[in-house]
Amino acid sequence: MTIARRTEDEDMQVNNAERLSASGTREALIRRLRDCLPADCVIENSESQRPYECDALTIYRDLPLAVVLPQNVQQVEDVLRICHTLDVPVVARGAGTGLCAGAMPHPEGVLLALGKLDRILEIDPLARTARVEPGVSNLSISEAAARHGLYYAPDPSSQVACSIGGNVSENSGGVHCLKYGLTVHNILAMNILTVAGEALAIGSLGLDSPGYDLMALFTGSEGLLGIVTEVTVRLLPAPEIARVVMAGFDSIDAAGNAVGAVIAAGIIPAGLEMMDRLAVRAAEDFAHAGYPRDAAAILLCEMDGTREEVAEHVDRVVQLFRELGATSLTVSADEHQRALLWKGRKSAFPAVGRIAPDYYCMDGTIPRGQVAYVLNEIYRLSKQYGLPVANVFHAGDGNLHPLILFDASDPEQVRQAESFGADILDLSVRVGGCLTGEHGVGVEKLRKMPSQFSPHELIQFEDIKYAFDPALNLNPGKGIPILKRCQEYRALPDRHRHD
Amino acid sequence: MTIARRTEDEDMQVNNAERLSASGTREALIRRLRDCLPADCVIENSESQRPYECDALTIYRDLPLAVVLPQNVQQVEDVLRICHTLDVPVVARGAGTGLCAGAMPHPEGVLLALGKLDRILEIDPLARTARVEPGVSNLSISEAAARHGLYYAPDPSSQVACSIGGNVSENSGGVHCLKYGLTVHNILAMNILTVAGEALAIGSLGLDSPGYDLMALFTGSEGLLGIVTEVTVRLLPAPEIARVVMAGFDSIDAAGNAVGAVIAAGIIPAGLEMMDRLAVRAAEDFAHAGYPRDAAAILLCEMDGTREEVAEHVDRVVQLFRELGATSLTVSADEHQRALLWKGRKSAFPAVGRIAPDYYCMDGTIPRGQVAYVLNEIYRLSKQYGLPVANVFHAGDGNLHPLILFDASDPEQVRQAESFGADILDLSVRVGGCLTGEHGVGVEKLRKMPSQFSPHELIQFEDIKYAFDPALNLNPGKGIPILKRCQEYRALPDRHRHD
Numbered sequence: 002m003t004i005a006r007r008t009e010d011e012d013m014q015v016n017n018a019e020r021l022s023a024s025g026t027r028e029a030l031i032r033r034l035r036d037c038l039p040a041d042c043v044i045e046n047s048e049s050q051r052p053y054e055c056d057a058l059t060i061y062r063d064l065p066l067a068v069v070l071p072q073n074v075q076q077v078e079d080v081l082r083i084c085h086t087l088d089v090p091v092v093a094r095g096a097g098t099g100l101c102a103g104a105m106p107h108p109e110g111v112l113l114a115l116g117k118l119d120r121i122l123e124i125d126p127l128a129r130t131a132r133v134e135p136g137v138s139n140l141s142i143s144e145a146a147a148r149h150g151l152y153y154a155p156d157p158s159s160q161v162a163c164s165i166g167g168n169v170s171e172n173s174g175g176v177h178c179l180k181y182g183l184t185v186h187n188i189l190a191m192n193i194l195t196v197a198g199e200a201l202a203i204g205s206l207g208l209d210s211p212g213y214d215l216m217a218l219f220t221g222s223e224g225l226l227g228i229v230t231e232v233t234v235r236l237l238p239a240p241e242i243a244r245v246v247m248a249g250f251d252s253i254d255a256a257g258n259a260v261g262a263v264i265a266a267g268i269i270p271a272g273l274e275m276m277d278r279l280a281v282r283a284a285e286d287f288a289h290a291g292y293p294r295d296a297a298a299i300l301l302c303e304m305d306g307t308r309e310e311v312a313e314h315v316d317r318v319v320q321l322f323r324e325l326g327a328t329s330l331t332v333s334a335d336e337h338q339r340a341l342l343w344k345g346r347k348s349a350f351p352a353v354g355r356i357a358p359d360y361y362c363m364d365g366t367i368p369r370g371q372v373a374y375v376l377n378e379i380y381r382l383s384k385q386y387g388l389p390v391a392n393v394f395h396a397g398d399g400n401l402h403p404l405i406l407f408d409a410s411d412p413e414q415v416r417q418a419e420s421f422g423a424d425i426l427d428l429s430v431r432v433g434g435c436l437t438g439e440h441g442v443g444v445e446k447l448r449k450m451p452s453q454f455s456p457h458e459l460i461q462f463e464d465i466k467y468a469f470d471p472a473l474n475l476n477p478g479k480g481i482p483i484l485k486r487c488q489e490y491r492a493l494p495d496r497h498r499h500d
Numbered sequence: 501m502t503i504a505r506r507t508e509d510e511d512m513q514v515n516n517a518e519r520l521s522a523s524g525t526r527e528a529l530i531r532r533l534r535d536c537l538p539a540d541c542v543i544e545n546s547e548s549q550r551p552y553e554c555d556a557l558t559i560y561r562d563l564p565l566a567v568v569l570p571q572n573v574q575q576v577e578d579v580l581r582i583c584h585t586l587d588v589p590v591v592a593r594g595a596g597t598g599l600c601a602g603a604m605p606h607p608e609g610v611l612l613a614l615g616k617l618d619r620i621l622e623i624d625p626l627a628r629t630a631r632v633e634p635g636v637s638n639l640s641i642s643e644a645a646a647r648h649g650l651y652y653a654p655d656p657s658s659q660v661a662c663s664i665g666g667n668v669s670e671n672s673g674g675v676h677c678l679k680y681g682l683t684v685h686n687i688l689a690m691n692i693l694t695v696a697g698e699a700l701a702i703g704s705l706g707l708d709s710p711g712y713d714l715m716a717l718f719t720g721s722e723g724l725l726g727i728v729t730e731v732t733v734r735l736l737p738a739p740e741i742a743r744v745v746m747a748g749f750d751s752i753d754a755a756g757n758a759v760g761a762v763i764a765a766g767i768i769p770a771g772l773e774m775m776d777r778l779a780v781r782a783a784e785d786f787a788h789a790g791y792p793r794d795a796a797a798i799l800l801c802e803m804d805g806t807r808e809e810v811a812e813h814v815d816r817v818v819q820l821f822r823e824l825g826a827t828s829l830t831v832s833a834d835e836h837q838r839a840l841l842w843k844g845r846k847s848a849f850p851a852v853g854r855i856a857p858d859y860y861c862m863d864g865t866i867p868r869g870q871v872a873y874v875l876n877e878i879y880r881l882s883k884q885y886g887l888p889v890a891n892v893f894h895a896g897d898g899n900l901h902p903l904i905l906f907d908a909s910d911p912e913q914v915r916q917a918e919s920f921g922a923d924i925l926d927l928s929v930r931v932g933g934c935l936t937g938e939h940g941v942g943v944e945k946l947r948k949m950p951s952q953f954s955p956h957e958l959i960q961f962e963d964i965k966y967a968f969d970p971a972l973n974l975n976p977g978k979g980i981p982i983l984k985r986c987q988e989y990r991a992l993p994d995r996h997r998h999d
Contacts, residue, residue, distance in 0.1 A: 150766060185713065195956070205934045207898055209671050210952075211934060212941070212979075213964050218712055218964075309806065309808030310809045366704070366708070366709075367706075369627065370627070398706065398707050436710045450710060455701070458700050465717075468964050
């Protein structure tokens with residue numbers, strides 16, 4: 002087999018020959034983009050670009066040279082080829098619900114918004130798969146699969162809005178990932194375009210395939226290795242029944258012990274969530290879910306499966322919680338009550354948003370056995386920084402989401418909140434956990450990566466980045482620190498911060 | 501953070517300076533290895549090397565410059581550093597049970613046998629993890645975890661002997677991977693040494709971690725990216741009960757339909773295996789499991805979980821099989837009968853080995869809906885080549901294991917068997933499946949990779965290889981075809997074949 006292969010040197014020559022002066026780049030770029038895309042799919046006006054200036058971590062903002070909204074895969078390929086030729090950075094964006102500034106535009110680049118690629122291409126009930134475009138929302142896959150009694154398991158809190166392409170980029174989890182896994186455990190195959198616009202088909206409909214596991218490598222790679230243009234997800238049969246047990250505890254330690262006891266009993270709940278007092282009160286005031294306002298913490302433990310299995314596990318969990326000192330116990334009697342108990346948890350973020358001008362959501366992961374110790378340390382830091390903190394998290398898999406309350410109009414409070422957040426991440430790493438459970442690194446945690454990884458490990462990440470994107474044009478300045486070619490590296494200018 | 505980084509150029513200079521003449525390499529290598537390892541851990545004598553000349557795919561054989569048997573991680577690191585300095589290839593070997601010649605020695609390299617790193621370092625029943633060295637056998641993990649009511653799910657047929665390091669390298673599956681997944685779904689973290697002897701800690705005890713998913717990338721990478729020195733595996737609670745339903749069918753099509761029907765009914769069996777007539781008869785003569793010798797095919801469908809759940813699923817599966825024309829039906833009444841029914845399946849390979857001098861086990865994966873079509877095509881090819889074939893496979897996930905019967909003492913039959921095998925792989929790819937389910941590419945399927953992957957995809961694999969191993973010293977000539985630097989590539993000499 003003979004194939005033409007560009008070497009990196011040839012790339013450089015092409016790029017140098019075609020590289021345009023800084024002043025001319027934007028014009029040439031816009032002209033070429035307009036040749037390939039409909040007029041309303043290239044946005045160059047600053048005001049019209051505003052909706053794209055940040056993702057859900059709004060303290061990081063910037064505007065790109067252009068926002069493009071391709072309508073099909075061919076147009077995505079055209080955009081990538083143009084940017085590759087002109088050596089222009091490309092930042093992909095799904096629904097913009099990310100929490101690490103991973104979709105923040107690059108000021109010298111193109112923001113590639115994939116929301117118009119929103120078709121469900123095929124549902125195969127026998128193979129139990131759905132083939133979808135990247136802009137399809139997470140929830141709409143389950144809605145489309147429901148008539149076959151199937152659903153897509155990962156359920157981030159933002160599932161009404163967030164896109165499957167974004168889920169792939171961040172390897173999103175959700176309340177049910179303790180039992181059903183993250184995005185990477187629920188997808189089978191993908192079509193990818195490289196930074197040069199070349200198509201790769203990765204993964205397979207079987208359990209395994211030859212060659213390296215590019216699909217797992219891509220999942221969670223934060224848009225640094227390529228652009229996802231199609232995803233085949235695994236669908237699961239909807240469980241016959243689900244019931245949730247809510248228990249209140251009068252101390253963080255008691256609630257933390259109860260988490261460990263459920264797991265040690267050999268039960269794998271569909272979800273096992275914990276909320277502390279401040280979060281419980283905010284959520285109860287907002288959702289009227291029937292949460293005990295006087296508890297130091299509550300646990301929500303959901304079991305799903307066949308009626309017999311769920312009944313047995315609910316009994317065992319109730320018994321365990323009682324033995325471990327639960328001060329209140331509620332078991333959902335029907336779907337209405339189950340939905341109400343979850344409503345409090347699922348609206349916890351906006352509920353906390355009502356009691357402070359702004360909140361900063363962290364995403365460390367810790368060993369289950371460290372839950373009580375880490376929460377008590379977070380309370381100590383909260384006093385030290387003078388900023389309240391509400392804790393809402395996936396206790397079953399040790400994924401913390403402390404919400405630090407602050408006022409973004411006060412630059413000093415912004416700095417304090419960031420410093421408090423950094424301390425929580427250091428704490429997570431120190432107890433044997435990690436920097437992020439499901440929200441990604443993005444801009445937010447980039448400087449923290451060396452606290453988790455050794456220089457050898459960071460260089461290995463970097464070498465993988467070069468293996469896909471030698472000119473560092475895909476989502477530069479995010480995800481992994483680049484140590485090797487600092488001079489050439491398109492670091493984000495300081496103006497990316499709005500404070 | 502300042503770190504010293506070798507560039508590739510510097511590597512080359514070092515290597516050129518230290519590279520020894522071909523005649524001197526072996527002596528210098530042995531001398532340095534003996535400086536670091538006990539005398540009985542460096543094997544240079546051809547006769548003593550014989551046990552290491554091949555893995556379980558015995559038609560590919562060769563002898564290395566030296567076999568080394570390090571006793572600890574420091575010695576593994578020493579070996580890697582020595583080989584890196586001398587620019588000598590390194591092939592890692594676990595228990596040698598692999599089926600794609602992935603552990604066949606390189607004639608100019610070192611065979612790094614990891615069997616002495618066989619300690620179970622820690623079992624944590626609360627976190628449900630076991631931390632083990634790479635030479636630990638698959639089954640011994642479950643044996644050690646049994647006192648906590650836990651086990652390690654992936655169960656290759658060779659689980660008594662095969663090592664966890666080898667399982668990681670091939671991403672091994674087993675009878676139960678339909679429900680519980682492959683190795684990659686059951687491991688959490690690893691320690692790795694790079695080709696240069698640098699330590700990397702990859703994965704995490706949480707569900708996700710920042711940076712690229714190096715753990716999934718390593719899993720199934722066939723020893724091409726680094727050497728695994730420690731693995732943390734996930735343990736599962738042992739199910740309360742398991743029962744197996746065995747059904748005979750009078751045609752391949754009827755059995756194939758029944759596989760689809762179980763899945764479509766929303767049942768995820770713990771295992772769903774199919775054997776055709778030749779395999780059934782060989783297994784029955786060997787194991788006396790009670791298999792119906794007159795059936796065209798049998799299915800073994802195991803359910804596990806709580807008593808209630810299993811009872812319900814067994815009833816539904818029996819009902820389904822009856823409706824779809826099963827000619828015989830047996831449900832295991834107790835653990836003894838269950839073990840007996842599985843004994844036939846688990847001994848199918850040696851049983852087939854009794855009815856022919858040699859067999860060649862293929863490993864294609866196909867969509868479940870194509871099972872009957874593909875089996876009928878395999879029978880047609882069997883007639884065409886004049887070689888009998890027995891089919892034993894993981895029907896639930898479409899992973900075929902046709903066993904081609906032949907006589908290895910007849911070079912013409914060896915060629916025919918290889919050609920027949922290649923046709924089966926082409927067929928698997930043509931119906932939308934892939935070249936390998938769990939046995940890997942190794943030497944065996946290397947030339948077939950372009951039938952599955954596009955040139956862009958193969959080059960992307962190659963770029964990843966360079967990102968870890970720029971001098972191509974780790975297990976060269978296996979796993980992925982190298983297109984870019986053919987001249988420099990250490991292709992395996994023709995003498996690797998013993999025919």
